[in-house]
Amino acid sequence: MTNKASLKTFLARKELGIFGLLVLLCLMTSAQNPNFLRPENLQNMARLTGIYGIFSLGLAFVVITGGIDLSVGAVFALLGVAIAMLLERGTPPVMAVAITIGLGAAIGVLHGILVTKVKLQPFLVTLCGLLVYRGIARTIANDETKGFGMAKGFEWLPPISNSNTLGIPNTFWLLILVASVLWVVLHRSVFGRHLIAVGRSEDAARYAGINANSVIMKAYIICGVLTGVAAILLAFFTNTVGPATHGNSYELYGIAAAVLGGCSLRGGEGSIVGVVLGATLLRVLQNLVTLLHIPSSLEFAVTGAVIMAGVLTDEILRRRRKA
Amino acid sequence: MSGISKRYPGVVALNDVSLTVMPGEVVALLGENGAGKSTMMKILGGVVQPDSGVVTIGGTPAKPASPAAASKLGIAFVHQELSVLDNLDVAGNINLGREPSKLGMLDVPAMHAIASKATKRVGLDIHPTTPLSNLPIAHRQLIEIARALAQDAKILILDEPTSSLTPTETATLLDLIRELKSQGVAIVYITHRLGEVTAVADRAVVLRDGHNAGELAKTELTHDRMVATMVGRNISGDNSYVPRTPGEVILDVKDLTTLRHPMGKASFTLRAGEIVGMAGLVGAGRTELAEALFGITPAVTGTISLSGIPLSITSAQVAIANRLYLVPEDRRHHGLVVSLSIRENISLPDLANMQSGGLVNRAKEARVTQERANALTVKAPSVEMAAANLSGGNQQKVVLARWLALSPKVMIFDEPTRGIDVGAKDEIYKLIRALAADDVAVLVISSDMEEVLRISDRVLVLRNGEVTGSIPRCDATEESILRLAVHHD
Numbered sequence: 160m161t162n163k164a165s166l167k168t169f170l171a172r173k174e175l176g177i178f179g180l181l182v183l184l185c186l187m188t189s190a191q192n193p194n195f196l197r198p199e200n201l202q203n204m205a206r207l208t209g210i211y212g213i214f215s216l217g218l219a220f221v222v223i224t225g226g227i228d229l230s231v232g233a234v235f236a237l238l239g240v241a242i243a244m245l246l247e248r249g250t251p252p253v254m255a256v257a258i259t260i261g262l263g264a265a266i267g268v269l270h271g272i273l274v275t276k277v278k279l280q281p282f283l284v285t286l287c288g289l290l291v292y293r294g295i296a297r298t299i300a301n302d303e304t305k306g307f308g309m310a311k312g313f314e315w316l317p318p319i320s321n322s323n324t325l326g327i328p329n330t331f332w333l334l335i336l337v338a339s340v341l342w343v344v345l346h347r348s349v350f351g352r353h354l355i356a357v358g359r360s361e362d363a364a365r366y367a368g369i370n371a372n373s374v375i376m377k378a379y380i381i382c383g384v385l386t387g388v389a390a391i392l393l394a395f396f397t398n399t400v401g402p403a404t405h406g407n408s409y410e411l412y413g414i415a416a417a418v419l420g421g422c423s424l425r426g427g428e429g430s431i432v433g434v435v436l437g438a439t440l441l442r443v444l445q446n447l448v449t450l451l452h453i454p455s456s457l458e459f460a461v462t463g464a465v466i467m468a469g470v471l472t473d474e475i476l477r478r479r480r481k482a
Numbered sequence: 483m484s485g486i487s488k489r490y491p492g493v494v495a496l497n498d499v500s501l502t503v504m505p506g507e508v509v510a511l512l513g514e515n516g517a518g519k520s521t522m523m524k525i526l527g528g529v530v531q532p533d534s535g536v537v538t539i540g541g542t543p544a545k546p547a548s549p550a551a552a553s554k555l556g557i558a559f560v561h562q563e564l565s566v567l568d569n570l571d572v573a574g575n576i577n578l579g580r581e582p583s584k585l586g587m588l589d590v591p592a593m594h595a596i597a598s599k600a601t602k603r604v605g606l607d608i609h610p611t612t613p614l615s616n617l618p619i620a621h622r623q624l625i626e627i628a629r630a631l632a633q634d635a636k637i638l639i640l641d642e643p644t645s646s647l648t649p650t651e652t653a654t655l656l657d658l659i660r661e662l663k664s665q666g667v668a669i670v671y672i673t674h675r676l677g678e679v680t681a682v683a684d685r686a687v688v689l690r691d692g693h694n695a696g697e698l699a700k701t702e703l704t705h706d707r708m709v710a711t712m713v714g715r716n717i718s719g720d721n722s723y724v725p726r727t728p729g730e731v732i733l734d735v736k737d738l739t740t741l742r743h744p745m746g747k748a749s750f751t752l753r754a755g756e757i758v759g760m761a762g763l764v765g766a767g768r769t770e771l772a773e774a775l776f777g778i779t780p781a782v783t784g785t786i787s788l789s790g791i792p793l794s795i796t797s798a799q800v801a802i803a804n805r806l807y808l809v810p811e812d813r814r815h816h817g818l819v820v821s822l823s824i825r826e827n828i829s830l831p832d833l834a835n836m837q838s839g840g841l842v843n844r845a846k847e848a849r850v851t852q853e854r855a856n857a858l859t860v861k862a863p864s865v866e867m868a869a870a871n872l873s874g875g876n877q878q879k880v881v882l883a884r885w886l887a888l889s890p891k892v893m894i895f896d897e898p899t900r901g902i903d904v905g906a907k908d909e910i911y912k913l914i915r916a917l918a919a920d921d922v923a924v925l926v927i928s929s930d931m932e933e934v935l936r937i938s939d940r941v942l943v944l945r946n947g948e949v950t951g952s953i954p955r956c957d958a959t960e961e962s963i964l965r966l967a968v969h970h971d
Contacts, residue, residue, distance in 0.1 A: 343841065347841050347842055347844075348837075348840050348841050348842065349833040349834070349837050349840055349841070349842055350840065352826065352829075352830070352833060352842060353833075355819075355822070355826075356819045356822065356826075356830060359819050359821050359822070360815060360819045360820075360821075362815055362816050363815060363816055363817065363818055363819045363820075364819065364830075365778060365798055366776075366778065366798060366808065366810050366816045366817065367798075367819075367830040367831040367884070368798045368799050368801075368802040368831045369830070369831070370797070370799060427819075427821060
C-alpha cells in the first residue's frame with residue numbers, strides 16, 4: 160500500500176466532512192481571536208480532547224453494536240469518588256488504579272449481561288445505570304466532595320492528567336495510543352469485522368455462525384474499561400470530585416462525538432478516526448464559545464446547532480452518493 | 483393501464499405493458515417471479531411511479547402519485563405480506579389512516595360502525611374491539627380486505643391473498659371475491675395457485691420478463707395453457723435428471739420437536755450424495771426444522787446424529803463446526819449482511835482461517851473470496867461491491883460461496899430459489915446437484931412444487947412438524963405430496 164493510498168483509507172469519505180468542518184471552525188476562531196493558536200490554549204484543548212476522546216471511543220463501540228450507553232457520566236462520578244476514597248485510605252496507587260478500571264469493566268459486564276442475556280434494551284439498562292451509579296456515588300461519598308489534596312504517596316498520578324510530554328499533554332498521547340489500538344481492533348481484526356456484522360444485522364451474523372452475544376458483550380466491556388480510564392484522567396484533571404455533579408451529561412458528548420464521527424445509531428457503522436475528530440470538534444466548539452465571547456449561556460445551543468449541521472451535511476452527502 | 487414502462491438501475495422491470503379491468507370482472511395477473519407483476523401493481527397502487535405510460539380510471543387519466551392518492555381514486559391494495567397492525571383492534575385497523583374524528587378526537591362509535599359493516603361484507607362475525615393479535619392469520623387477511631372495502635374501493639388488488647390460508651379459508655375467500663365481483667368491484671388477482679385462477683378469474687393477463695406475454699380467456703384458463711404462457715414454452719419433464727445411488731446415512735434425525743410444533747415429532751435420514759426435497763404447507767414447520775438443525779433456535783427434544791454421532795446443536799457455531807450448513811430462506815436479513823461487500827460476506831464465517839493473531843489477513847481474504855466468487859460465477863464488477871446491489875440469484879451464490887469452501891457434509895437449503903429468475907434458478911440447481919455429486923447430503927425445503935419434483939431424489943412431506951411421508955422420486959407427484967401435506971379433516 161502506498162503512502163497516498165493509506166492516507167486515503169485513513170481519511171475515508173466519511174471522515175472528510177467532519178475534518179473539513181473542524182478545519183473551518185479552527186480557521187474561523189483563530190482569525191477572530193489569535194489567542195486560539197497560543198500554545199497554552201492548544202495544550203488545554205488537547206488535554207481535554209484526550210479525556211473526551213478516550214471515553215467517546217468506548218461509547219462508539221457500543222453504538223456500533225446498535226446500543227447506547229447513557230451511564231458514562233454517572234460512572235465518572237462513581238469511579239472518581241472510588242479512586243479518591245481508595246487513595247485516601249492508603250491503597251497502593253497502582254492497585255487503586257487497577258480497581259477503578261476493573262470496576263469500569265465490571266459495569267460493562269453488567270450492562271452486557273442485561274443486554275445480551277436478559278435481552279433488555281440498552282437505552283433502558285443504561286438509563287437505570289445512570290440513576291443508580293450517581294446515587295451510589297453520592298451515598299458512599301456522603302454527598303461530600305472528594306479530592307486528592309497534595310497527592311501524598313501517589314505524586315506520579317496527577318501529572319498523567321496535568322502534564323505534558325514533548326509539549327503535548329499526556330492525555331492526548333494516551334488518546335493516540337488508545338485510538339491506534341482500537342483502529343486496528345475495529346478496522347483490521349476479526350472481532351472488528353464481527354462487530355460491524357452484528358451491529359448491522361444480528362440475525363445474519365448468527366446465521367453465519369457468529370456468537371453475537373459475545374461480540375456485544377465485548378463491546379460493553381471495552382466501553383466500561385475506557386470509561387474507567389477516562390474517569391481516572393478526569394478525576395485528576397478536576398482534582399476534586401463532587402459526586403452530585405461530576406461528569407454530568409458527559410455521555411451526551413460521547414454520543415455526539417460518535418455520531419459526528421460517522422457511527423450510525425442504527426449500528427453497524429463507525430470509524431475510529433471519525434470519533435477522535437468528533438471529540439476534538441466538540442472541544443474546539445467549547446473553546447470557540449469562550450474565545451469569541453459568545454455568552455456562555457449560549458454554549459449548549461451553539462454545540463447543538465453545530466452537531467445538527469454536521470449530521471445533516473453527512474446525511475445529505477450520503478443521499479447524494481446513493482442517488 | 484397502457485404502455486407502462488419502468489426501469490430500475492440495471493433492469494427494465496416493465497416494458498410497454500398494458501392491462502385493463504372492467505367493473506365486476508376478476509382479472510388474474512400471472513407471471514413468474516420477477517415478471518413484473520408486483521411492479522405493475524405498485525404503480526397502480528401509487529407506491530412507485532412509471533417512467534412512461536398512462537393509467538386511466540373510468541375513462542379519465544389518473545396519476546396515483548402516492549398510496550394515499552391511489553386510495554382516493556378508489557384503488558385498494560391488499561398486500562401479500564400482512565400489513566395489519568397487531569397492536570391495534572379490528573376497528574383500529576380497518577379505519578387506519580382514515581380515522582373518523584370529532585375535534586381531533588377519535589370518533590369511536592363511527593369507527594366501530596364502519597368496521598362492523600366492513601367485516602360483515604367479508605363474512606366475518608367479530609366485534610370491532612377484538613385485538614388483531616387474537617385473530618388467526620386467515621382472519622387477519624380478511625381484515626385487510628375489509629379495510630380495502632371500507633374505503634369503497636372500485637378497484638381491488640389482491641396480491642397472493644391465499645398464500646397463508648388453509649384450503650377451507652381459501653374457499654371462503656374465493657366466495658368473497660365472487661360476491662365482490664357481483665357488487666361491481668374490479669379485481670386484479672395475483673397468485674401462483676393456478677387452481678384458484680381457474681376457479682375465480684374471468685380472464686388472465688400473463689407477464690413475462692416485463693412484457694405482456696399473452697392474454698387468456700375464461701375458457702383457456704387451464705393449468706397447462708397458463709404455465710406454457712408464463713414460461714413461454716411447454717414445460718417438459720426435466721430430462722437432465724440422472725439417478726444416483728446414495729451412500730451411507732449422514733444425518734439421522736429422531737423425534738425432533740420445535741417450539742412451534744411441540745407435539746410434531748420429525749424423524750428422517752439424509753444419505754451422502756442424496757438430494758432430499760422437503761414439501762409441506764405454509765406453517766408446517768419446515769423453516770423451524772431447518773433452524774433447529776442449524777442451531778438458530780435449538781430443537782426442544784429429539785436427537786440429531788451426524789455420521790452416527792449424536793450431537794447437541796445448541797448454536798450455529800456447533801452446526802458449522804460439524805460442517806452442517808444452512809442457506810436460509812430470508813437472504814436479505816439472515817443469509818447476508820447486505821450492507822457489507824461480497825468479500826466480507828463470503829469470509830464472515832471463515833475469518834478464523836484468514837487471520838493471524840486476531841487480525842484479518844486482508845491479502846488472503848481478498849484472494850480466497852475472489853476465487854470463491856469466481857468459482858460460482860457471481861456476476862459483479864468486483865468483490866468489493868455491497869451485497870445489497872446484487873440480483874437475488876447472485877446474492878444466493880454469495881451465501882453458497884460462503885459454505886461451499888468449508889467442505890459441507892450436510893447442506894440445508896430453505897427456499898433456495900425464491901425471488902430468483904429462471905436462468906439463475908437453473909444455475910442454483912446445477913450447484914445443488916454438484917454438491918450431491920460430491921457426496922454431500924442435501925435437504926431442499928421448498929414451497930415450489932415444481933422445484934421439489936424437479937431436483938429431489940426423494941421427497942419428505944412435513945405436516946404440523948411431523949414427517950408424514952417419504953416418497954421416492956418415481957412416485958412423487960403433486961397429488962401424492964399434497965395428500966400427505968394437507969390435514970384430513
